[in-house]
Amino acid sequence: MTKPLQVEKLTRYADAVRKFASAAQNRCFGCGAANEHGLHLEFYLTQELHAVCETTVGDFFEGPKGFVHGGIIATLLDETMSKAVRAHGLVAMTRHMEVDYQRPVPSSEEIRLEGRVTRNEGRKHWTEALILNGHGKVLAHGKGLFIEVKPAPDPDPVKDGPTPHG
Numbered sequence: 001m002t003k004p005l006q007v008e009k010l011t012r013y014a015d016a017v018r019k020f021a022s023a024a025q026n027r028c029f030g031c032g033a034a035n036e037h038g039l040h041l042e043f044y045l046t047q048e049l050h051a052v053c054e055t056t057v058g059d060f061f062e063g064p065k066g067f068v069h070g071g072i073i074a075t076l077l078d079e080t081m082s083k084a085v086r087a088h089g090l091v092a093m094t095r096h097m098e099v100d101y102q103r104p105v106p107s108s109e110e111i112r113l114e115g116r117v118t119r120n121e122g123r124k125h126w127t128e129a130l131i132l133n134g135h136g137k138v139l140a141h142g143k144g145l146f147i148e149v150k151p152a153p154d155p156d157p158v159k160d161g162p163t164p165h166g
């Protein structure tokens with residue numbers, strides 16, 4: 001996937017996208033509201049079940065001065081691909097992923113994450129994700145293989161949300 005998804009800025013697409021559900025006690029480093037040290041990514045789903053997030057990563061997560069650390073870039077892509085998988089009602093974990101670091105990702109500037117499932121075969125689900133800057137330029141591209149797993153029984157699925165992860 002080298003071309004960004006054809007979705008306008010979320011603020012102009014309020015009716016076309018819905019927010020991704022997340023349990024209040026979710027401690028995921030990427031998307032958990034209950035993790036004070038996390039990235040607090042908030043995802044939306046398009047009608048095509050693509051995952052989209054607009055966010056700004058603070059300088060706390062820098063590698064090179066002014067730019068996001070490469071490990072955090074991989075985290076952003078992984079999180080985006082996992083949300084695209086979840087959007088299809090699947091509970092799956094990352095088995096394999098690769099990252100193409102095309103341009104440095106600036107910290108303290110708005111970026112956009114986009115992810116989607118590209119192929120399915122039994123328990124295996126292939127995905128890809130992009131990080132784009134405010135001008136729509138692709139900065140990083142990830143590909144992933146997610147494998148469906150059976151999650152631990154949820155003590156209260158209504159109260160605790162869709163999965164232990166969110």
Ligand SMILES: CCCCCCCCCCCCCCCC(=O)SCCNC(=O)CCNC(=O)[C@H](O)C(C)(C)COP(=O)(O)OP(=O)(O)OC[C@H]1O[C@@H](n2cnc3c(N)ncnc32)[C@H](O)[C@@H]1OP(=O)(O)O
Binds near residue numbers: 151
């Ligand atoms: C039980 C645990 C409960 C956990 C309850 C948590 C639930 C809530 C989940 C929410 C998740 C959010 C996700 C965020 C994203 C992360 O950050 S997830 C964290 C990072 N990922 C991990 O820690 C995963 C660690 N890996 C594992 O636990 C195991 O490898 C997995 C993923 C469960 C898969 O294990 P497995 O079921 O033994 O799978 P395995 O049979 O080896 O492979 C399955 C198939 O894939 C193929 N395959 C494997 N590798 C490759 C490859 N590189 N290329 C092509 N094919 C491959 C195999 O050949 C096999 O094919 P088939 O023979 O079925 O045709």
